[in-house]
Amino acid sequence: MALDATTGLVLDEHALDDSVQRASEALLRHRKPDGHFVFELEADTTIPAEYVLLEHFLDRIDRPLQDRIGVYLRACQGAHGGWPLFHDGAFNISASVKAYFALKCIGDDPEAPHMRRAREAILAAGGAETTNVFTRIQLALFGQVPWRAVPVMPLEIMHLPLWFPFHLSKVSYWSRTVIVPLLVLMARRPQARNPRGVDVQELFCTPPEQVTDWIRGPFRSYWGRLFKSLDGVLRHVEPLFPHAGRESATEKAVAFVTERLNGEDGLGGIYPAMANTVMMFDTLGYPADHPDAVTAWQAVRRLLVMEEDRAWCQPCLSPVWDTSLAGHALAEAGLPTDDACVWLRPLQITDVVGDWAVRRPGLRPGGWAFQYQNPYYPDVDDTAVVGMLLHRNGDPAYAEAIERAREWIIGMQSSDGGWGAFEPENIHLHLNHIPFADHGALLDPPTADVSARCVSFLAQIGMPVYDPVMERALEFLQREQEPDGSWYGRWGTNYIYGTWSVLCALNAVGIPPDNPMMTRAVDWLASVQRADGGWGEDEESYGDAPHGRYKESTASQTAWAVLGLMAAGATNHPATARGIAYLAATQKSDGEWTELPYTAVGFPRVFYLRYHGYRLYFPLLALARYRKLRRGNAQRVEYGF
Numbered sequence: 001m002a003l004d005a006t007t008g009l010v011l012d013e014h015a016l017d018d019s020v021q022r023a024s025e026a027l028l029r030h031r032k033p034d035g036h037f038v039f040e041l042e043a044d045t046t047i048p049a050e051y052v053l054l055e056h057f058l059d060r061i062d063r064p065l066q067d068r069i070g071v072y073l074r075a076c077q078g079a080h081g082g083w084p085l086f087h088d089g090a091f092n093i094s095a096s097v098k099a100y101f102a103l104k105c106i107g108d109d110p111e112a113p114h115m116r117r118a119r120e121a122i123l124a125a126g127g128a129e130t131t132n133v134f135t136r137i138q139l140a141l142f143g144q145v146p147w148r149a150v151p152v153m154p155l156e157i158m159h160l161p162l163w164f165p166f167h168l169s170k171v172s173y174w175s176r177t178v179i180v181p182l183l184v185l186m187a188r189r190p191q192a193r194n195p196r197g198v199d200v201q202e203l204f205c206t207p208p209e210q211v212t213d214w215i216r217g218p219f220r221s222y223w224g225r226l227f228k229s230l231d232g233v234l235r236h237v238e239p240l241f242p243h244a245g246r247e248s249a250t251e252k253a254v255a256f257v258t259e260r261l262n263g264e265d266g267l268g269g270i271y272p273a274m275a276n277t278v279m280m281f282d283t284l285g286y287p288a289d290h291p292d293a294v295t296a297w298q299a300v301r302r303l304l305v306m307e308e309d310r311a312w313c314q315p316c317l318s319p320v321w322d323t324s325l326a327g328h329a330l331a332e333a334g335l336p337t338d339d340a341c342v343w344l345r346p347l348q349i350t351d352v353v354g355d356w357a358v359r360r361p362g363l364r365p366g367g368w369a370f371q372y373q374n375p376y377y378p379d380v381d382d383t384a385v386v387g388m389l390l391h392r393n394g395d396p397a398y399a400e401a402i403e404r405a406r407e408w409i410i411g412m413q414s415s416d417g418g419w420g421a422f423e424p425e426n427i428h429l430h431l432n433h434i435p436f437a438d439h440g441a442l443l444d445p446p447t448a449d450v451s452a453r454c455v456s457f458l459a460q461i462g463m464p465v466y467d468p469v470m471e472r473a474l475e476f477l478q479r480e481q482e483p484d485g486s487w488y489g490r491w492g493t494n495y496i497y498g499t500w501s502v503l504c505a506l507n508a509v510g511i512p513p514d515n516p517m518m519t520r521a522v523d524w525l526a527s528v529q530r531a532d533g534g535w536g537e538d539e540e541s542y543g544d545a546p547h548g549r550y551k552e553s554t555a556s557q558t559a560w561a562v563l564g565l566m567a568a569g570a571t572n573h574p575a576t577a578r579g580i581a582y583l584a585a586t587q588k589s590d591g592e593w594t595e596l597p598y599t600a601v602g603f604p605r606v607f608y609l610r611y612h613g614y615r616l617y618f619p620l621l622a623l624a625r626y627r628k629l630r631r632g633n634a635q636r637v638e639y640g641f
Contacts, residue, residue, distance in 0.1 A: 016627055019584050023620040024333045026591030027326055030616070035339025037326040038319035039613030040305055042312070043602065044085045045076045046095050047271050047303075049102035051313040053138060054275050054300070056105050058282060059193035065304070068311035070106040073099050075310070077114055081121030086539045086598035086608040091121055094135040097128045097203055101138075105198045119202060127205030129214070132606075133438050134272075136214070141185070141279075142192045144200055149214040151435035152234040153179070155187040156245055158252040162358070169358040171431060172444035173377045173422045176355065177268030180256050181276035187246065190283040215435045223433035231435050254284070258292055260376050266299030269371035270316045274300045315602065315609070317371050320347060322613045324385040328641050329617040331392055332624035341393045344368070344386050348401050349375045356412065359424045363411035366404030380412055380419050381450045381491065384457035388641045391461055406461060409454050410469055417472030418446025418480075419454045421491065441603035447490035448480040449498050452505035456641055459508035470509065477502055478517060485520030486547055493599045493608075495547040496537050496557050499525060500564035504641060513569030522568045524548070525561050526575040533582035534558040536597065542604035555593035556611075558582055559618035563625065571629045580626050583619050593619055 031037055048069050055061045078084050082096030100118045108115050122128065128139065129149075139145045158180070160167050168176050201207070215231050257277055260267055266274035278300055281293040288294070303314045327340035349365050352375035357363060367378025368386045387405040390398040414424045426444040431437060455473045463470055481487055481502075482495070489498030499521050506518060513519070525548075529535055534553025538545045550557075562579040570576055587593060595615035598608045 013631075016580075016584070016623070019587055020333055020620065020623050020627060022591030023587065023616070023623060024330065024335060024591075027329060027616045027620055028335075030613070031326075031339070034343055035323075036319055036343040037322040037340070037613065038317060039322050039611060039616075041314045041316060041318045042598075042610040042612065043315040043607060044092075044095050045073055045083045045099045046607075047315050048072055048312040049095075049098040050138065050271070050275060051300070051304075052102035052105055053098070053142070053192075054278065056194055056196070056198070057141060057192040057279060059195045060288075061195070065311055066106045068306070068309065069313075070103060070108065071310040072312040073103055073106075074114060077118065081117035082125070083118075085606070087596050087610070089539060089608075091125065093122065093125045093128075094131040096122050096125075097131050097135055097200070098138065100203065101142075101198070101200050104200060105196065110202065122203050123205055128200065128203040129206055129208065129211050133436055137182070137186070139200075141190065142194055142199075145208040145211075145214075147186075147189050148235070149208065149211070150186065151215055152231050152238060153183055153186055153436055154234065154238050154241065155183045155249045155253065156241055157183060158249040158256075159245065166431065166434070169355065170426070170428045171442050172426060173355060174268060174270055174273070174444075175442045177260070177270065177273035177377075178276060180253050181267070181273065181280035184250060184253050184280045185276065185283060187250070188283050190279070221433055223430045227434045250284075254280075261292060261295055262299070262373055262375070263295060264298050264302055265317070265371050265373040266296065266302070268377060269369065269374040271300070271303055271313065272315075274303075315607075318611065318613075319372050320344065320368050320379075320382050320386065321370055322611075322617075324382065324389050325621075326613065326617045327389045328385070328392075329621040329624065331389070332621050332628070334624070337389060337393050338395075341390055341395065341398065345390070345398065345401055347372075348386075348404065349378045350404060352376060354378060356423055359426075360411050364404065364407060366401075366406075366408035367412075368405075377422055378408075379421060380409060381421055381453050383409060384450075384453040385641060387457045388460050391457075402461060406458065409457065413454070413469060413473070414446045416446055417474075417476030418448070418451040419473075420444040420446050421450050439603055439606040441606055446476065448477060448487040449489050449491055449501040451476055451480075452487075452498075452501040453641070455505035456508045459505070459510075460641075465509045474509065477505065481517060481520070482547070484547060485522075485524035487521075489601075490604070491601060492560070493537050493539055493557070493601055494541045496525070496528075496535055496560050496564075497599075499548075500560035500567070503564040503567040507567040507569075518568045522565060522570050522573065525565055526573065529561070529575050529578065533578035534586070535561040535579065537599075539598055539601070539608050542601065550597070552597065553582060553586075554597050554599055554615075555583060555586065555595050556599045556614035556618045559622035562622045563618075566622075566625055566629060571626065576626070580623065583623055587619070592616060 080091040082091040083099045085092045136149045140147050140150055267277045277296045286293040305312050323340050327337045331337045349367055354376040367383040370379045370382050383405050387402055390402055412424050420426050421444055423444045432440050432442050486495040487498035487502045528548035530553050532553055535558045536550030536553045537548050537557055538550040541547055558579050562576055565576045593615040598610040600609040600611050602609050
């Protein structure tokens with residue numbers, strides 16, 4: 001072992017070399033023949049459960065596959081009897097209802113011990129009538145609740161002008177791609193074929209037909225009460241809308257979807273939008289062999305993960321993110337990144353003007369998507385990380401791609417100085433209070449972590465700190481620092497991720513280590529280090545749990561903390577040495593790390609993620625950077641990531 005996890009003292013530099021070498025070899029074992037990386041991306045059980053229900057909606061049941069998904073669902077059941085939103089998490093009513101429904105469709109006996117425990121937990125939590133909007137829509141599609149259980153979302157939304165208080169361009173890309181095909185379903189109100197006639201009425205404390213108010217509080221604001229009243233009005237007037245307007249709205253929705261169908265990568269590259277597209281085509285009478293219906297179904301099936309004795313469904317694929325991050329780790333270890341860069345370069349989106357252009361007309365496209373293909377929805381975060389990798393590779397052939405990325409990222413900056421993940425100026429916060437948005441994640445406002453990555457990229461390629469773009473961005477990051485010295489992490493869990501991201505950006509622009517933003521962040525990171533030398537953070541920190549704390553340490557969160565400390569000039573800090581010691585001590589003989597806790601997020605408090613690659617490339621990045629800085633090969637972190 002290279003380091004002593006108790007004292008944090010470097011015992012053997014050769015052992016540190018060995019740790020980096022084994023981690024590099026472990027990562028390279030996952031590289032595809034064409035040079036890219038793509039790791040499994042796991043969410044909670046709602047996605048595989050919804051996939052099971054989709055097959056029953058269509059009467060397209062793959063029995064061997066469903067049996068294997070059943071193995072996965074049963075294994076994820078918690079000690080509380082239900083299903084959580086992340087590994088070892090608390091009971092969640094909506095995830096539990098979907099998992100129970102799926103298992104019953106698969107054929108599990110409702111009186112089997114695991115099903116009885118689940119049912120008891122669901123009823124004790126208030127029953128299926130207390131589930132979220134998306135679960136109630138699933139239940140309505142199967143006739144388990146009346147359609148009045150669902151908020152009113154008229155299909156005529158497709159006709160609303162840009163100036164209207166609600167417009168599809170004013171919500172996030174993920175909301176938009178989910179909503180458009182869903183509007184057709186909510187207007188047509190199809191019923192699942194459900195060939196086995198499965199129902200889950202036993203999960204309701206109050207029979208659904210006796211529930212008088214499905215759109216209930218507590219409302220978070222005046223807006224919530226106002227939208228609740230508006231929902232009541234729409235219920236009375238929607239049936240009076242002209243038939244011609246509804247038909248033309250259907251045509252607009254179908255045109256929107258087909259234009260963005262995105263081949264086998266699917267609408268928006270995300271499961272909910274893809275599944276809604278499949279159901280929309282089916283509801284509109286498209287035969288199963290219609291080219292668009294075939295494409296939509298293939299996109300959904302591509303998300304399946306087939307293991308030896310179980311199967312599950314991913315929420316999306318992450319090849320650009322995985323490849324760029326793995327490339328940075330390999331570069332830090334002194335290994336070539338040519339294969340990764342050659343694979344990434346052609347995926348830059350330069351010929352499709354995406355939905356982002358509604359707010360930025362005239363801006364040339366130049367970003368990268370998160371998935372293999374998603375041209376209407378390039379990802380600002382991915383673009384910054386890919387741009388940094390191409391730049392550090394040093395090949396002049398990438399100069400044009402880097403310049404296009406620079407131009408696009410600058411153009412995507414919001415007026416408050418920050419960047420959102422996919423949209424500029426996506427800050428219509430009142431829309432998070434409509435009844436449909438009970439998940440509170442309808443929007444894509446600027447966040448510290450994405451903004452920090454953009455600052456890092458722009459600084460790395462030479463933008464000076466006094467440039468107006470940089471000045472506004474740094475002011476944004478300064479405003480976003482929490483009272484305890486940390487930063488919120490929107491796309492990674494949570495304050496450890498956000499703090500690491502911003503410290504890298506501050507380092508990249510040359511903020512000195514004695515700057516108060518830096519020192520406060522270092523003090524906070526040191527204060528939440530665990531006794532074993534590592535760091536961990538609970539997904540519940542998106543709720544009421546303490547910032548930066550968890551019952552166990554994880555490899556990825558420890559790596560972020562150590563990388564943040566080094567970016568803040570604290571390479572020789574005892575906390576940094578102890579963090580490196582933890583990584584060395586917990587590395588397995590095959591060079592990998594085990595990490596079961598989820599350390600990323602789709603929608604805070606609603607949808608969490610486990611990137612299976614995080615346990616590989618982030619620890620390697622941290623160990624290799626520590627080795628470089630300790631040996632004096634660099635006086636400071638050389639790159640913005």
